[in-house]
Amino acid sequence: MTPAARRWAFLIAGAGLVAFYVWGLTGLPGFGQYPGPYGFVLNDVAVGQTKATAVVSAINFEYRGFDTVGEEFILFVAAAGVSTVLRHLRGERDRSTLDEALGRDALPTSDAVRMVALIFIGPTVVIAWYLALHAQTSPSGGFQGGVVLATAFILIYLSGQFLVFKRVSPVAITDAVEAVGAGGFACVGLSAVLLGLPYLTNDLSLGHTPGAIDSSGTIALISFFVGLEVAAAFVLIVGELLEQTLLIRQEDR
Amino acid sequence: MTGVLAVHTAYSVPVPLMDALQITVLVLVAAGATAVVLTRQPVRQVIVLSGYGLLLAILFMTFQAPDVTLSELTVGAVALPLLLLLALAKVRKKEE
Numbered sequence: 149m150t151p152a153a154r155r156w157a158f159l160i161a162g163a164g165l166v167a168f169y170v171w172g173l174t175g176l177p178g179f180g181q182y183p184g185p186y187g188f189v190l191n192d193v194a195v196g197q198t199k200a201t202a203v204v205s206a207i208n209f210e211y212r213g214f215d216t217v218g219e220e221f222i223l224f225v226a227a228a229g230v231s232t233v234l235r236h237l238r239g240e241r242d243r244s245t246l247d248e249a250l251g252r253d254a255l256p257t258s259d260a261v262r263m264v265a266l267i268f269i270g271p272t273v274v275i276a277w278y279l280a281l282h283a284q285t286s287p288s289g290g291f292q293g294g295v296v297l298a299t300a301f302i303l304i305y306l307s308g309q310f311l312v313f314k315r316v317s318p319v320a321i322t323d324a325v326e327a328v329g330a331g332g333f334a335c336v337g338l339s340a341v342l343l344g345l346p347y348l349t350n351d352l353s354l355g356h357t358p359g360a361i362d363s364s365g366t367i368a369l370i371s372f373f374v375g376l377e378v379a380a381a382f383v384l385i386v387g388e389l390l391e392q393t394l395l396i397r398q399e400d401r
Numbered sequence: 402m403t404g405v406l407a408v409h410t411a412y413s414v415p416v417p418l419m420d421a422l423q424i425t426v427l428v429l430v431a432a433g434a435t436a437v438v439l440t441r442q443p444v445r446q447v448i449v450l451s452g453y454g455l456l457l458a459i460l461f462m463t464f465q466a467p468d469v470t471l472s473e474l475t476v477g478a479v480a481l482p483l484l485l486l487l488a489l490a491k492v493r494k495k496e497e
Contacts, residue, residue: 204468279471292471299479382480389487 201359265307280375284364294378329377
């Protein structure tokens with residue numbers, strides 16, 4: 149194909165794409181115009197039905213809870229996949245990059261970075277658990293809490309060393325926490341089945357005051373399990389990648 | 402965009418102010434995305450990407466999605482750049 153022919157092929161295809169794109173855009177509802185009806189219905193009934201004042205959490209963990217189970221297991225499988233692909237093969241030996249080439253190893257962390265990281269670890273953990281445990285009251289939830297909790301572990305790595313990171317998040321415990329989180333969510337759903345109700349029916353007391361910490365039944369419980377799962381999955385993935393970067397795996401001879 | 406997204410509560414921000422804020426942040430996000438694409442050096446690009454994640458988080462905040470803001474803040478501005486930096490460090494080590 150000559151360059152000229154190639155350019156013509158591009159121009160024709162590009163014009164077709166632009167035409168379709170503009171045609172699609174003209175069919176969209178106007179900016180900020182929501183055609184409904186599901187959002188309006190949920191806004192009206194969600195607080196009364198679930199006693200959760202955070203309607204987004206009510207939707208995530210109740211109205212479309214089954215979808216969220218699926219998403220939960222996507223993350224679970226992704227973390228499992230990363231640790232399988234990056235696993236320790238038989239006959240491989242870990243070696244620190246420090247002895248690779250003298251003078252080429254990473255610079256030590258500066259005191260300023262360590263200080264800032266240390267200061268932020270505590271507040272990060274508090275905010276993370278606050279987010280994970282208040283899904284029913286305010287805009288937050290297990291996913292947000294979980295990723296914030298995982299950044300606390302990243303801060304531990306920044307403030308210290310890889311070894312400290314590994315000591316506070318041993319793979320065996322992280323794996324277990326992740327399994328408990330994913331399995332807990334699934335079991336909350338199964339508990340309804342044992343009672344003869346459809347899967348993931350909200351079978352706990354909804355409480356009396358909408359938006360109270362003890363309101364909304366399974367929504368709060370599911371959010372807690374999601375928080376565990378997400379935090380553990382992220383720590384596991386980051387830990388595996390750190391290990392890949394900081395250690396050199398070589399075959400034992 | 403004529404204030405269709407403005408919600409009227411006791412804490413309402415005046416509609417013109419909210420419109421101005423949303424337009425400003427949309428322009429900043431467009432500029433940020435362009436900056437990410439135009440940055441050619443990978444390590445630098447990751448840092449720009451992290452700033453772009455922060456801009457996106459602000460965008461979600463001005464469009465009243467605080468829960469998405471929280472996710473974007475941690476995933477877009479911290480977790481994704483970290484994973485990319487680790488991958489870059491690994492690749493670079495192999496090249497040496």
